[in-house]
Amino acid sequence: MLLELAQYFAKDIRAFNVFSYITLRAVLACLTALVISFIIGPAMIRRLTAYKIGQSVRDDGPQTHLVKAGTPTMGGALILASITITVVLWADPRNRFVWIVMWVMLAFGAIGWVDDYRKVVQRNAKGVSARVKFFWQSLIGLAAACFIAFTTNLPAQTEFIVPFFKQVAYPLGALGFIVMTYLVIVGTSNAVNLTDGLDGLAIMPTVMIGSALGVFAYVAGNTVFSKYLGFPYIPGASELTVICGAIAGAGLAFLWFNAYPAEVFMGDVGALALGAALGTIAVIARQEIVLFVMGGVFVVETLSVILQVASFKLTGRRVFRMAPLHHHYELKGWKENQVVVRFWIVTMMLVLVGLSTLKLR
Amino acid sequence: MWLEANDGVVSAEANALSALCRSHNPPVRFWIVTMMLVLVGLSTLKLR
Numbered sequence: 145m146l147l148e149l150a151q152y153f154a155k156d157i158r159a160f161n162v163f164s165y166i167t168l169r170a171v172l173a174c175l176t177a178l179v180i181s182f183i184i185g186p187a188m189i190r191r192l193t194a195y196k197i198g199q200s201v202r203d204d205g206p207q208t209h210l211v212k213a214g215t216p217t218m219g220g221a222l223i224l225a226s227i228t229i230t231v232v233l234w235a236d237p238r239n240r241f242v243w244i245v246m247w248v249m250l251a252f253g254a255i256g257w258v259d260d261y262r263k264v265v266q267r268n269a270k271g272v273s274a275r276v277k278f279f280w281q282s283l284i285g286l287a288a289a290c291f292i293a294f295t296t297n298l299p300a301q302t303e304f305i306v307p308f309f310k311q312v313a314y315p316l317g318a319l320g321f322i323v324m325t326y327l328v329i330v331g332t333s334n335a336v337n338l339t340d341g342l343d344g345l346a347i348m349p350t351v352m353i354g355s356a357l358g359v360f361a362y363v364a365g366n367t368v369f370s371k372y373l374g375f376p377y378i379p380g381a382s383e384l385t386v387i388c389g390a391i392a393g394a395g396l397a398f399l400w401f402n403a404y405p406a407e408v409f410m411g412d413v414g415a416l417a418l419g420a421a422l423g424t425i426a427v428i429a430r431q432e433i434v435l436f437v438m439g440g441v442f443v444v445e446t447l448s449v450i451l452q453v454a455s456f457k458l459t460g461r462r463v464f465r466m467a468p469l470h471h472h473y474e475l476k477g478w479k480e481n482q483v484v485v486r487f488w489i490v491t492m493m494l495v496l497v498g499l500s501t502l503k504l505r
Numbered sequence: 506m507w508l509e510a511n512d513g514v515v516s517a518e519a520n521a522l523s524a525l526c527r528s529h530n531p532p533v534r535f536w537i538v539t540m541m542l543v544l545v546g547l548s549t550l551k552l553r
Contacts, residue, residue, distance in 0.1 A: 168551040174544055344533065396537050403533035 146233050166365075166382050169234045170358060170389035177230040177393030185222055185401055189408045192216035195265070206466070206474045215406055218260045219398065220414015224253045226394040231387055239383040244291055245424045246387070251284045252333055252420035256412030264411075271412075281330045281416075288424060289325035293318050300376030305430045307437070307501035310374040328432050329423035335442035336419030337412060338449055338468050343404035345470060345484045349491040350418050351395035353438045356495045357422065358388025361429040363502065374505055376430055384425050391421060404481050438498035441491050445469050 150163035162168060193216050228246065235242045255277060263271040296302055302321040304314040316324060340346035363369045365382025395418070401407045410418075419442075426435035436443060445468045452467035464472040473483045 162551065165551055168548065171544055171548045171551075175541070175548075178541060396540060400534055400537055 147236055166385050170385040173230050173234040173386045173389035174393035177226045177390045178397045181226040181394050181397030188222050217409040217411040218413050219408035220410035223394045223398050223414050227390045230390040235386040236383050239380050241380050241428050242383050248288045248424045249417045249421040253413050253417035255280050256416040260411040260413050285326040285329040289322040293321045301378055307433050310505040325427045328427050329420050332423035333416045333419035335446040337415040339442050339445045340415040342470050342480055342484050343406040344399055344402050347395050347399050348488045349441050351392045352491050352495045354388045354391035357425045358385040360431045361385050364429045434498045438495045440494040441487050
């Protein structure tokens with residue numbers, strides 16, 4: 145919206161041309177999302193507290209978590225509202241990639257919202273059943289995958305890019321691309337949701353990975369940089385940098401309220417939506433493997449659950465003291481803050497490894 | 506609030522402040538403020 149306004153004014157005042165630059169709009173989107181969240185955050189937390197939309201805590205979890213019972217949840221709505229307003233303000237509405245990422249994010253947010261609402265407002269402990277939730281996630285993931293697959297106009301947009309190897313790119317074809325996209329979107333969404341178990345644990349990696357994906361999206365959509373770094377050129381992908389800026393800003397502001405001891409939790413509404421958004425951006429920028437590397441914490445948390453369940457069902461023995469992995473470390477004696485900050489440090493290292501693939505190819 | 510400590514005994518005020526700091530965990534919020542300032546600094550790359 146503001147881009148079109150700036151372009152209109154730029155006809156008379158050339159200084160407004162500065163807003164055409166994606167990098168500047170990404171930074172401004174980040175700051176805008178921060179400010180919006182800071183303004184509406186306290187009021188939203190008060191409202192959630194007043195409505196008694198408080199988290200229930202698993203009774204088989206670490207004993208130290210019992211004090212968290214009653215902390216307002218569904219704070220992810222704050223993140224989504226902040227990102228949406230910011231994207232409407234700063235992104236180019238003529239870009240189809242912006243629409244697809246926003247649509248996927250809000251649709252996954254809606255699934256999370258219904259689940260959270262049933263759990264904490266209607267006091268239905270089960271919420272939406274796993275099967276129903278997975279059905280809707282699959283439907284949205286497949287719809288998004290089909291939309292991207294059938295609106296691409298360059299073969300490079302559906303190639304599978306392997307990091308560290310400039311010449312290796314496998315053409316996936318429409319069907320392969322749809323399957324891959326579906327798995328990445330639904331997988332990332334659920335992985336972030338599983339990681340969201342300690343104060344600030346999910347949001348900071350999301351901010352870091354979102355920022356890094358913004359760099360990849362910018363490179364992919366820039367003719368000069370994509371050619372120089374040997375990336376496939378994807379026209380329009382650069383605009384996703386603005387969304388990544390908004391995710392980073394809204395996430396950081398949310399962390400302000402979510403830092404230990406948390407005043408609010410993001411709930412499924414935030415975790416599912418942010419994970420799906422990261423997955424969609426990675427797919428459009430053709431960086432699925434890099435997302436897998438940078439999101440190593442999400443991947444390991446998910447694997448820990450899979451291993452724990454498989455091992456218990458097959459052998460009757462547990463691999464970890466408790467799954468997901470963060471609880472295992474808590475039971476080993478690490479303080480909650482130690483687990484969280486150490487997982488952030490690991491993510492930071494993995495994001496650096498991911499960013500190094502920009503040049504190391 | 507000012508703090509006083511005599512003969513290695515930390516005053517009640519110091520304990521209270523320490524507990525307050527621990528319960529509100531200011532470091533993360535200071536990090537966020539720093540990150541905002543870094544962003545403002547980065548925006549000067551283009552805004553000139």
